[in-house]
Amino acid sequence: MLLRLKIRNFLSFFEETTFDMFPNPKRASFPNHIYGNMAVPLLKQAAIYGANGSGKSNFIKAISFLKSFVIHEDFLKNVDLENYVFQLTSAKQSKISFEIEFFIHEKYFVYKLEIDKKNIREILSHSGLGKAPDKVLFVRNGAEIVSDYVGNESSAKQLLLMNPHSSLLPLNQKFPVLSNEDVKLAFEWFEKKLEIITINSNIPVLIDLMSKQTSLLKLTNEIFENIGIGINTVKIADTPFDKWVNDNKNIQGLQQIIDSDPLKPNTVITRIENNRNRFSISIKNGIKTVQEFLFEQLGQSGYKKEMKIGAQSDGTFRLLTLIPAIYDAINKQKVVFVDEIDNSIHPNLMFSLLQFYGAKASKGQLIYTTHTTRLINQQELLRPDEIWLAEKENGNSKMYSINNFKIHNTINLENGYLDGRFGAIPQIGEFNS
Numbered sequence: 001m002l003l004r005l006k007i008r009n010f011l012s013f014f015e016e017t018t019f020d021m022f023p024n025p026k027r028a029s030f031p032n033h034i035y036g037n038m039a040v041p042l043l044k045q046a047a048i049y050g051a052n053g054s055g056k057s058n059f060i061k062a063i064s065f066l067k068s069f070v071i072h073e074d075f076l077k078n079v080d081l082e083n084y085v086f087q088l089t090s091a092k093q094s095k096i097s098f099e100i101e102f103f104i105h106e107k108y109f110v111y112k113l114e115i116d117k118k119n120i121r122e123i124l125s126h127s128g129l130g131k132a133p134d135k136v137l138f139v140r141n142g143a144e145i146v147s148d149y150v151g152n153e154s155s156a157k158q159l160l161l162m163n164p165h166s167s168l169l170p171l172n173q174k175f176p177v178l179s180n181e182d183v184k185l186a187f188e189w190f191e192k193k194l195e196i197i198t199i200n201s202n203i204p205v206l207i208d209l210m211s212k213q214t215s216l217l218k219l220t221n222e223i224f225e226n227i228g229i230g231i232n233t234v235k236i237a238d239t240p241f242d243k244w245v246n247d248n249k250n251i252q253g254l255q256q257i258i259d260s261d262p263l264k265p266n267t268v269i270t271r272i273e274n275n276r277n278r279f280s281i282s283i284k285n286g287i288k289t290v291q292e293f294l295f296e297q298l299g300q301s302g303y304k305k306e307m308k309i310g311a312q313s314d315g316t317f318r319l320l321t322l323i324p325a326i327y328d329a330i331n332k333q334k335v336v337f338v339d340e341i342d343n344s345i346h347p348n349l350m351f352s353l354l355q356f357y358g359a360k361a362s363k364g365q366l367i368y369t370t371h372t373t374r375l376i377n378q379q380e381l382l383r384p385d386e387i388w389l390a391e392k393e394n395g396n397s398k399m400y401s402i403n404n405f406k407i408h409n410t411i412n413l414e415n416g417y418l419d420g421r422f423g424a425i426p427q428i429g430e431f432n433s
Helices: 056-071 153-162 168-174 181-193 206-212 214-226 241-247 254-260 314-331 347-359 413-418
Strands: 002-008 017-020 045-050 096-104 107-115 120-126 135-141 144-146 194-197 231-240 268-273 276-284 287-298 304-307 335-338 365-369 387-393 396-401
Touching: 002 056, 017 396, 045 056, 045 347, 056 096, 056 107, 056 168, 056 181, 056 194, 056 335, 056 365, 056 396, 096 181, 107 181, 120 168, 120 181, 135 181, 144 153, 153 168, 168 181, 181 194, 194 314, 206 214, 206 231, 206 268, 206 276, 206 287, 206 314, 214 231, 214 314, 214 347, 231 241, 241 287, 314 335, 314 347, 314 365
Parallel strands: 045 365, 045 387, 194 335, 335 365
Antiparallel strands: 002 017, 002 096, 096 107, 107 120, 120 135, 135 144, 231 287, 268 276, 276 287, 287 304, 387 396
């Protein structure tokens, strides 16, 4: 679970910006949107609005950068830090900084990172939640480590000298130089409990995933049955490979590809066309098998027909790829970030989907950017403290919550936002005819 995130000097975030998931205790709407059985109450979702170019996607890039740095020891070898530093100032600062506070397995952590081309400084602590001092697990500054849990200081220093551009967290997974298991627990949060979905994300194993997780496929059907887009059920069809190839004459060269690189057990080959999972091939019960989505669609006079993925709209497939994220936010205490969650999806459909999520008993958090103003509805969908705005001034992005404004619970927030009462809307001049 995410408590808060601070960003400074990263892309358009020059001055420090803080985003948090803390509810306003004075607001009584949607009490089921608050996780109250914790040391600190947290919200289950947040929507981020703002004009094009305001910094919404850069916010998603910030959390993605931080995750990649923490879990991939070679991440910095493949990036130019200069491209991520704020550029629109003559007094350039080279240091990027993050601070993130999170919760996993009944423990609260604070991870701080300062990074430039010459040095990495990172601090991991148990959070005191503002009630007590944080308890430091380690301080790493370049090749130096200060910690009560270092087994062999010379070995730890040598490890960092050999890997000067890596976070200590992934290195400690391979070469445990810190004896405290909570350091590994913090790494686990970044690796397994934090998920980022960009506008171009796809899930290569989507078919296999839904085939193996019956509860995920059940949720998929529950959502499709309730959103009124003419799809009655979604299922995974299994067909022996030889039969499937004979029935699909336009699959050129597939047999030769499989023959040249034989399938191994527990591996999956997926064909993605137009960013869609057309089919997957794997070994099932010793038989080479093709799996593909089938959508039972409703036609005239009650007629039903099973249609393949190629017959579905971009919005339908985008919805299909979002469902695993929503499933994880409901069931797995994951924190899921989604950039432009409404991409290719009708506003009414997006409203229904998020209303479905909001009503579900859940364990995780869903944080998303959007332009769909219909979601700014404090009577039916979102609390004011779940609505965040991104605004840019002189190139610098800042984020703030609508909760910062004095808002009565009867006010129409969508109209207020579109009228510019809260800022974070495009300033459009007149076009000359």
